[in-house]
Amino acid sequence: MLAENSFASPNSRRSSLNKRHRMSLPNSRAYLNPCFSSREETGVMLAKLINYYARSPDTIVLSIKPNATALAFEIAKELELPLDLFLVNSFQYDGMTVGAITDRSDQPLLKEQIIRGCDISKETVDNLIAEERVKLETLKKECCPLNLPLPTSEDGTLIICTDGIQSGQDARNTITILKKILGYRGKIVLVAGVMGSDAQKMFTKDTEEAIALLCPQIVGTVASWYDDTRVLTNEEVKQIMSQARELSNNI
Template sequence: MQFQNRTEAGRLLAAKIYAYADRPDVVVLALPRGGVPVAYEVARALHAPLDVFVVRKLGVPGHEELAMGAIASGGTRVINREVVRAAGVSVEELEHVEAEERRELDRRELAYRDRRPVPKLAGKTVILVDDGLATGATMWAAVVALRQLNPARIVVAVPAASPETCAAFEPEVDEIVCAITPEPFGGVGRWYEDFGQTSDAEVRDLLRKAAQAR
């Protein structure tokens, strides 16, 4: 099946996790930008607060797809020392990559959250939402970073994922929900009729609407 757009995908995904509706401990966090329209529908259906969790993967120089760590909302910083050591990354190189990604993270935080503090997540059930999982690298970074904030439970929920990636998350989180896991997968965009880029303005608008509905 194909989703018409991220809005429809969010509504269908919400139906899969409706057991989390009307619970005071639940917070829905979207990975911007594409995860926000999906998460907006999830949060609306579950009557849960919505926010963004901005995460930046720290890629090994020259092999950026290989994560040596991540930084995220709330000042979270995670470094995989084994990868850093194995890849021969110097302290200076690590600091340079982190500084570049920190600038982009700060830009997005300002653009989306407008200096609102990150919600308190300790002891909460956090539902992390994106528009899909291909390699899962960004979601992996988000999960690792989120753990540092001590939530009681981490649920990853996406409309579409490759079967292998969905299965790989099972031991990493408390629950993984992938609405569809088609094979061959061939990329997230393949499963949407409209997979246009989500703008910063749309992210801000949806976050504002979600806050007003609370």
């Protein structure tokens, strides 16, 4: 599903968002006004786009980065679905992403072609992984994800959420880890407030649906699309996870 075709009405909320962008300089994202007031507002709007998943069995909402947790919580609350924070850290060497890890597996995702092509030694890769593990474990302790079991049925669905996608590297790593390392066989639905049009086309091949409120050609920084540019603290993420636990218990 291409979300750019989802709202046809000229009076719709997204139509007004697009209008705000057209009124600015179309070829320079740096001068455009923010479209969304907050991640929470964006989450509510996204939930309306995918309300056909409301109360679906074997369906979980996953935030794929801590700062998108408030957005994901609104989606989970509106759809009456359990929510969790799925921690994936990508790591780089000389400016290139060469792998990613998750707290749910000891096995890393490695970009073998890049590693071989750049002649990166195993020792260097192991050191990068070790450094990233420390960061990930610290993040896990401070944010307290619920570590809900993934749906095991092929009819299960994961709704993975983020506030915005530019190149899609982190989302791509997340999807690959879910499928190749964790063995997930169900459906994946990717939702975001804003998603680059090229990235959306790419993700339609790897997911059941790739949905965004806006799909411009150039995204720039994700934060520039939001009036509220504040980054959630880990303590705030932890509080949202506590609310998510109560939400799951009441479903």
